[in-house]
Amino acid sequence: MILSLKHHLLIWLLAIAAWTTAAAQERQYDNSLDALYKQIDEAIEQSPDYVADYEAKVQVVKNALARETNAEQQMFLAGQLFQLYRAFNNDSALNYISQAITLADRDGRADVSNRARAQMAFQCSTVGMYTEALSILDGIDRAALDSTGRCDYYVAQMHVYGELAYYTRIGWLREHYYDLQHRYRDSLFAVASPQSEPYMLRQETELLTAQRFQEALAANDRRRAMTDSMSHEFAIVAYYRHLIMNAMHQPEETRRWLALSALSDIRQAVMDQASLITLAELLNSDGDFDRSYRYIRFTWDCNNRFNTRMRSWQITPILNVIERNYQNEMKQGATRLRWALIGLSLMGLIILASLIVTLREKRKLTRAQAQLSGLNDELRTKNDEQAALNAQLQSLNARLQSLNAQLSESNRVKEEYIGRFMSLCSEYINKLDDYRKMVQRKMKQKELDELFRITKSTELKEKELDELYENFDSVFLHLFPSFIDEFNALLSPEVQVRPKEDHRLTTDLRIFALIRLGIEDSSKIAEFLHYSVNTIYNYRARIKNGALGERDDFERRVKALGLPRQYAGGQD
Numbered sequence: 409m410i411l412s413l414k415h416h417l418l419i420w421l422l423a424i425a426a427w428t429t430a431a432a433q434e435r436q437y438d439n440s441l442d443a444l445y446k447q448i449d450e451a452i453e454q455s456p457d458y459v460a461d462y463e464a465k466v467q468v469v470k471n472a473l474a475r476e477t478n479a480e481q482q483m484f485l486a487g488q489l490f491q492l493y494r495a496f497n498n499d500s501a502l503n504y505i506s507q508a509i510t511l512a513d514r515d516g517r518a519d520v521s522n523r524a525r526a527q528m529a530f531q532c533s534t535v536g537m538y539t540e541a542l543s544i545l546d547g548i549d550r551a552a553l554d555s556t557g558r559c560d561y562y563v564a565q566m567h568v569y570g571e572l573a574y575y576t577r578i579g580w581l582r583e584h585y586y587d588l589q590h591r592y593r594d595s596l597f598a599v600a601s602p603q604s605e606p607y608m609l610r611q612e613t614e615l616l617t618a619q620r621f622q623e624a625l626a627a628n629d630r631r632r633a634m635t636d637s638m639s640h641e642f643a644i645v646a647y648y649r650h651l652i653m654n655a656m657h658q659p660e661e662t663r664r665w666l667a668l669s670a671l672s673d674i675r676q677a678v679m680d681q682a683s684l685i686t687l688a689e690l691l692n693s694d695g696d697f698d699r700s701y702r703y704i705r706f707t708w709d710c711n712n713r714f715n716t717r718m719r720s721w722q723i724t725p726i727l728n729v730i731e732r733n734y735q736n737e738m739k740q741g742a743t744r745l746r747w748a749l750i751g752l753s754l755m756g757l758i759i760l761a762s763l764i765v766t767l768r769e770k771r772k773l774t775r776a777q778a779q780l781s782g783l784n785d786e787l788r789t790k791n792d793e794q795a796a797l798n799a800q801l802q803s804l805n806a807r808l809q810s811l812n813a814q815l816s817e818s819n820r821v822k823e824e825y826i827g828r829f830m831s832l833c834s835e836y837i838n839k840l841d842d843y844r845k846m847v848q849r850k851m852k853q854k855e856l857d858e859l860f861r862i863t864k865s866t867e868l869k870e871k872e873l874d875e876l877y878e879n880f881d882s883v884f885l886h887l888f889p890s891f892i893d894e895f896n897a898l899l900s901p902e903v904q905v906r907p908k909e910d911h912r913l914t915t916d917l918r919i920f921a922l923i924r925l926g927i928e929d930s931s932k933i934a935e936f937l938h939y940s941v942n943t944i945y946n947y948r949a950r951i952k953n954g955a956l957g958e959r960d961d962f963e964r965r966v967k968a969l970g971l972p973r974q975y976a977g978g979q980d
Contacts, residue, residue: 444667451674462677523557533568562596643672679714903954
């Protein structure tokens with residue numbers, strides 16, 4: 409066919425765009441399996457963009473066909489659309505090859521018409537329309553075919569009989585189909601160039617069947633050298649290489665080439681997925697149920713766009729197995745979560761028991777304080793009579809007052825924190841129960857992708873930490889309302905700490921607030937604030953370096969903040 413200048417330019421522009429995209433994407437390859445799986449995951453997320461780009465390229469050719477009036481150009485463009493649609497949408501592919509046949513018949517081009525029929529027969533056999541494929545092939549006038557058309561004709565015959573042989577369960581009929589396939593293979597070898605893709609592909613297949621693996625690999629290398637990387641043709645070459653590696657019992661290389669083939673298909677917007685189906689099966693056998701489920705669901709969606717029953721029949725049993733394994737994994741996760749909730753509940757009971765014991769001890773201390781107070785009153789009434797013991801009684805009284813003040817402060821802190829802690833425990837148990845109900849509800853509603861997204865996110869943890877710190881700040885400042893001012897009074901002006909928000913503490917203030925409460929170990933402070941021990945050490949050192957007075961005495965003075973002045977210095 410003679411193409412007009414504008415159609416030459418159109419084809420060259422599409423080829424250059426495809427080559428540029430392929431070259432850019434090839435540089436993204438990493439040979440490790442984990443990296444390839446990650447690239448496939450990213451490609452699946454970007455699939456709508458790849459599909460949109462591909463549809464835009466197809467639309468350019470469709471627009472050109474709609475404007476074209478020359479019969480030769482119309483046949484050519486209809487053939488181009490068939491090639492573009494054959495792995496993207498089966499119905500559209502058959503529609504445009506039918507248009508090409510109609511145009512060729514109307515124009516008296518028997519060579520073009522019969523070659524297009526051979527291509528249509530191959531497409532039909534690819535999607536399981538074997539009866540239609542055989543009927544089309546029977547109607548082809550082989551005398552009207554040129555050498556290229558005869559190659560297409562023999563390839564179509566080989567493919568349909570190979571498919572029939574593979575799927576039939578009748579032994580003698582299978583042998584008959586294979587015999588016909590071999591006859592057409594010999595006919596293809598007689599007319600095709602040894603450097604042509606059909607010839608080299610069949611040669612590689614024959615070497616693989618004969619278990620001549622090194623020769624098959626060499627043949628695959630020659631085909632790969634003739635193929636643009638990341639094109640659909642590259643995906644086919646990589647798929648056949650995975651077959652060779654699988655026959656050679658090299659599981660990692662098998663998966664690597666299968667992943668390369670699947671990645672190329674996704675980026676080229678191929679909807680007739682084969683590599684990703686096989687890869688999903690292998691991942692399922694490897695125990696990677698989550699990724700396997702996502703891959704098989706993606707191939708199912710692609711098949712719905714490609715629109716063939718045959719792929720649905722192939723995918724459905726695989727999908728059922730993978731989905732069953734995925735559901736079992738989710739059930740096990742739910743069981744683990746249920747046991748975790750039970751464990752947390754037991755911990756809550758233990759904490760509650762500890763609180764009860766603490767309250768009992770508090771009551772004992774209160775009774776002891778009452779007894780001491782009564783003894784002190786008696787001693788004061790006898791002060792005049794026992795002058796000799798007056799000094800000792802005063803000393804004892806001072807000690808008791810100091811102890812009472814410390815106990816009073818301790819009780820006040822404990823009461824505040826115990827009340828707030830019990831409230832937080834109750835709230836947290838309610839949140840855990842709400843979370844359990846949400847997980848159960850989404851599992852019942854099959855919202856597994858949403859559930860995976862929620863459990864993968866760290867947003868809940870960050871929110872709970874922020875709420876924990878807010879509660880801590882609120883309670884601490886309630887107990888020690890003048891802490892910030894008294895703390896800054898111990899520091900030189902340039903290092904004094906002023907919170908940006910009212911009723912909130914900065915990280916520096918929280919560290920020394922914990923020290924004020926008696927938590928001095930940097931590792932415990934780091935665990936509470938979710939920092940490294942080294943970071944806590946640096947914070948403490950920086951603040952102490954800006955202290956007024958003795959640096960080594962700074963933390964002792966912090967512990968005395970909020971005490972009555974006469975007890976701030978401690979007792980011997």
